[in-house]
Amino acid sequence: MTVRTRFAPSPTGFLHIGGARTALFSWAFAKKHGGDFILRIEDTDVARSTPEAVQAILDGMQWLGLDYDEGPFYQMQRMDRYKEVIQTMLDAGSAYYCYSSREELDALREQQMANKQKPRYDGKWRPEAGKVLPMPPAGVAPAIRFKNPVDGVVAWDDMVKGRIEIANAELDDLIIARADGTPTYNFCVVVDDSDMGITQVIRGDDHVNNTPRQINMLKALAELDAKIVIPQYAHLSMILGNDGQKLSKRHGAVSVMQYDDDGYLPEAVINYLARLGWSHGDEEVFSKQQFAEWFDLDHITPSAAQFNTEKLNWLNAHYIKQADNAYLVKDITKRLAKLGVAISEQPALPAVIDLYKERANTLNELAASIAYFYQNPIIDEASAEKHLTAEIKPVLAALVQSLRSIDWQAEAIHHQIEAAVTSNSLKFPKVAMPLRVMLTGIAQSPSIDQVMALLGKDEVLARVNSALK
């Protein structure tokens, strides 16, 4: 049987890091087994679903390069199918109308909570052999409930967590269609996973509690249609924030696109996410393709994982070093523009990037650190005070003169600095440091002769002269 996995987000917000990892693992499992990865949008909560959120999810997946073989399918476009299945369940007696009002149900729940009981439906409208149902109240539109088995246990071998067993006595009759006729989540998932031939359901472990209900519905459906099979389930643990706290809208949950904004490469985010809760021996750095070849459910950690920006930074720095310059030039030009810096012909951006790409954790850092090539540097006062001393200024003034006539190459520049250093019996940094501050604004830069070579003779002379005034 061909492997078919799916990612099924509800479009009520952006694609966050947890969803992205779920999608990545589902994608990888399908790729590993030569199967199909399906995207399904679970938009039955009309009140909270938005087209913007759908787009945000699509954008996030595209940025990460998680391509799907089928979809996106929209549940709202499958209403007829859901209603059809509900009717067959009603006919077969595995579903029934429930006339309990929301108020009634709320009161029941509250009372049960007060009695320290597990809140559950009391079965008032559940048909039972020999049971006399109350008269349906007039003018009340009924919801439809699934008739869950009362006895026995539901069990499955979770591919991440191992065998999980839940007593049917713990479950109640969930609503599969609202009073207005729209089907609810657990039911739609069952119909879709079944119709779409999903073989492995890989999802967040907040769904563990839904699984027994879904299996029971699948079993009921299978009695009506022998072709229906129960998929395998794999429940991924959640991702915690940097501080070990749960991610939420209020606390640290951000869109994957935020990582783009913040200067992270998708390769780095993919690599990082892959290693969060999954491992392949001691392997740390690998591509998406390599991940897809290695991926397996046996090496997923069942426990929650804490996000660690520092490790992401390390990976990102690695991928920036690896990135090809054409890509970086395009990207950095954009980021510089955002900083209000327009690049000019000279110094050539590829050369500047070459000089700096080994020094940045993020693309934003890279852009910010080279801005001084295209605009006057903002001189750091403390550095200026420390390095640009009264004693060294005459040396620098003389050095500038000697630089006027030389061939503007890093080596020649180095020679001149060296000459100034020896003739004044100084140490190299004594001269290099003030130059750094005058030219770049700060006391850290790549090799100063290379910086000067790139900056250009005129610009160097202008900046030094202006700083010496």
Add this chain to the structure above:
RNA sequence: GUCCCCAUCGUCUAGAGGCCUAGGACACCUCCCUUUCACGGAGGCGACCGGGGUUCGAAUCCCCGUGGGGACGCCA
């Protein structure tokens, strides 16, 4: 409250009863490289939640405890 899940360095993890004196990676520290800062290289610090079993032998299996998390909607 009930049910379910989880538990190895600060963090991500390796670990399938002897290969474990518990390995790797990030972070941190030291040294080397050096023209400052990075990069790179070498080293260091640092963990099996607790208690009982099972076994010749347990990080690994079982039980109890503790701690953390999730779920209990006409949300998904």
